[in-house]
Amino acid sequence: MRAWSQAERARGRRIGFVPTMGFLHEGHLRLMDRAKELADRVVVSIFVNPLQFGPKEDFTKYPRDLPRDQQLAEQHGVDCVFVPEASDMYPAEPLVRVSAGPAADTLEGAARPGHFVGVLTVVAKLLHIVAPDLGVFGRKDFQQATLVKRMVQDLDFPVTIDVLPTVRELDGLALSSRNSYLNPDQRRSAVALSRALRTVEQTWRSGEADPAVLQRRGMEVLRTPGVEPEYLALVDEDLQPVSRATPRSVAVLAARIGATRLIDNVVLGEGVAADPTVRA
Ligand code: AMP
Numbered sequence: 001m002r003a004w005s006q007a008e009r010a011r012g013r014r015i016g017f018v019p020t021m022g023f024l025h026e027g028h029l030r031l032m033d034r035a036k037e038l039a040d041r042v043v044v045s046i047f048v049n050p051l052q053f054g055p056k057e058d059f060t061k062y063p064r065d066l067p068r069d070q071q072l073a074e075q076h077g078v079d080c081v082f083v084p085e086a087s088d089m090y091p092a093e094p095l096v097r098v099s100a101g102p103a104a105d106t107l108e109g110a111a112r113p114g115h116f117v118g119v120l121t122v123v124a125k126l127l128h129i130v131a132p133d134l135g136v137f138g139r140k141d142f143q144q145a146t147l148v149k150r151m152v153q154d155l156d157f158p159v160t161i162d163v164l165p166t167v168r169e170l171d172g173l174a175l176s177s178r179n180s181y182l183n184p185d186q187r188r189s190a191v192a193l194s195r196a197l198r199t200v201e202q203t204w205r206s207g208e209a210d211p212a213v214l215q216r217r218g219m220e221v222l223r224t225p226g227v228e229p230e231y232l233a234l235v236d237e238d239l240q241p242v243s244r245a246t247p248r249s250v251a252v253l254a255a256r257i258g259a260t261r262l263i264d265n266v267v268l269g270e271g272v273a274a275d276p277t278v279r280a
Contacts, residue, residue, distance in 0.1 A: 001082050005043070005131045013040035017132035017159075019123060022046035023063040023177035024072045026278040027167040031136040032076045034164055043130050044073050045082040047089065051097075052118030063180050082130065089125060097121040098155075100147045103239045107252055108143050108263065111230055119144055120151050127157055135159050140166040140174050142252055142265040146239055165275045166264070168194065172272060174264045181260040189226035189257055196222035196232065197266040200251040204268050209244045214251070222255055230254040230261070 005015055016039030018031045028044075035042045046069055053059035066083065073081050097117050103109075104116035127135065135152075137145045145163045152161050166174045172194030173179065173187075182190055200218040208214060211234040222229040232253040234242050242249050247269025254263045266272050 001043075001080075001084075001129050002131065004080060008041050009131070014134070015039055015130070015132040016042045016134040016136060017126070017130045018042070018044045018136050019126050020044060020046055021048045021062065021177065022069050023065055023180065024069045025167075025175045025177065027138055027140060027175040029072065029076050030167055030276065031138060031164055032073065032078055034162060035134060035136045036077050038136075038162070039132075039134050041079045042077065043080045043082055043132060044078045045084070045126055045130065047082075047084055047086075047122070047126075049089075049118060049122040050086055051090070051094075051121055052115050054112055054114065057112070058178075058181075063177055082126075089122070094121060098124050098151060100150065103150075104143075104147055106143075106239060107231060107233060107235070108254065111254060111261075116144070116147055120147060123148055124151065124155075124157075127152075127159055132159055134162060136162045136164065138166060139163050139265070139267075140176070141263070142250055143239060146237065165270070168272070168275050168277045169280045170277050172198070172277075174262075175278070176262060178260055178262060182257060186226060186257045186260065189224060190262060192222055192224045192227045193253060193255055193262055193264045194272055196253060197251055197264060198272050200232075200234075201266055201268055201271050204245050204249075209246075211242055211245055211249075214245055218251060218253065222253060226257060228256040230256060 016035030020028050048062050098120035099117050109116050149161045168174050171191050173190050196218040199221045200214045203217045218232045234249050236242050249268045250265050252265040
C-alpha cells in the first residue's frame with residue numbers, strides 16, 4: 001500500500017482516502033465521490049477493526065460483502081481498495097495506542113468503553129500507511145469525525161480532513177451498514193431517531209434554547225415502542241455540553257432497536273432536511 005502511494009505521489013498525484021468497515025452504502029459512496037472530486041487518486045480501505053469493538057459487541061457478525069464492495073468502489077472510480085487482514089494491521093497486540101482523553105469518554109465513548117482508542121489507533125495507522133493528502137469522513141459519526149480532526153490537528157498529521165453530511169433514506173433514517181440487522185418492524189421503528197432530531201431542531205427553531213428542554217422534547221419522540229433510547233445530548237463542535245443551543249450546536253443520540261444499536265445527529269442550524277437523501 002505504501003509503495004503504491006509513494007509511486008503515485010512521485011508522479012505528482014494527490015491522494016484522497018476513505019476509510020470504511022465495508023458493506024458499502026450510498027453514504028460511503030458519497031465520500032468516495034468527494035475524494036474523487038478533490039484528489040487525483042482515491043484509496044478506500046475496508047477493514048472491520050477488532051480494536052474498536054467491545055467484547056460483547058457485533059465484531060464477528062458485522063456484515064461483510066467484499067465482492068460487492070469492490071464492484072461498487074470500482075464503479076465510483078476508486079483506484080485502490082486496501083483490504084488488510086487483522087494479522088497485518090496487528091501482528092502483535094499494540095502497546096502504544098492513540099487516546100483522546102475525556103472527549104472520548106462521553107457519548108459514544110461512555111456507552112462503548114475503549115471504542116475511540118480503537119478508532120483513533122486504526123485511523124492513525126491507516127493514515128500512516130496510505131499517506132493521503134485528504135481523508136474524507138461522514139458526519140453520521142459526529143464524535144468520531146471530531147476526534148479524527150483533532151487528532152490530525154493536535155498531532156500534526158500532514159493530511160486535510162473533510163467531513164460530509166449524513167446521507168439518509170427518504171423517511172430520514174441515516175444510512176448505516178448496521179441497518180441490515182433490522183427486521184421490517186424494527187426498520188419502521190427506526191424512523192424515531194431522525195424524528196427525535198427533527199423535533200429538537202424544530203423546538204429550537206421556535207425559540208427554545210434551553211438544552212434540558214430540547215433534550216426532553218427529543219426524548220419524548222425517541223421513546224416509542226421498540227426503541228430503547230441510550231442518550232440524547234446537545235453539544236458544541238468540541239463535543240462539550242452547551243448551556244444554550246445555537247445554530248452550531250449538535251444534537252447527538254443513540255438508541256437500541258432490539259439488539260441493534262444506532263446513532264444519529266443533526267447540526268441545529270443546518271437541519272435534518274438539509275442532508276442528502278436516497279431511495280433505499
Ligand atoms: P463505517 O464503514 O461505518 O465505519 O463508516 C465509514 C465512513 O463512512 C465513516 O467516515 C462514516 O462516518 C461514514 N458514513 C457512514 N454512514 C454514513 C452516512 N449515512 N452518511 C455519510 N457518511 C457515512
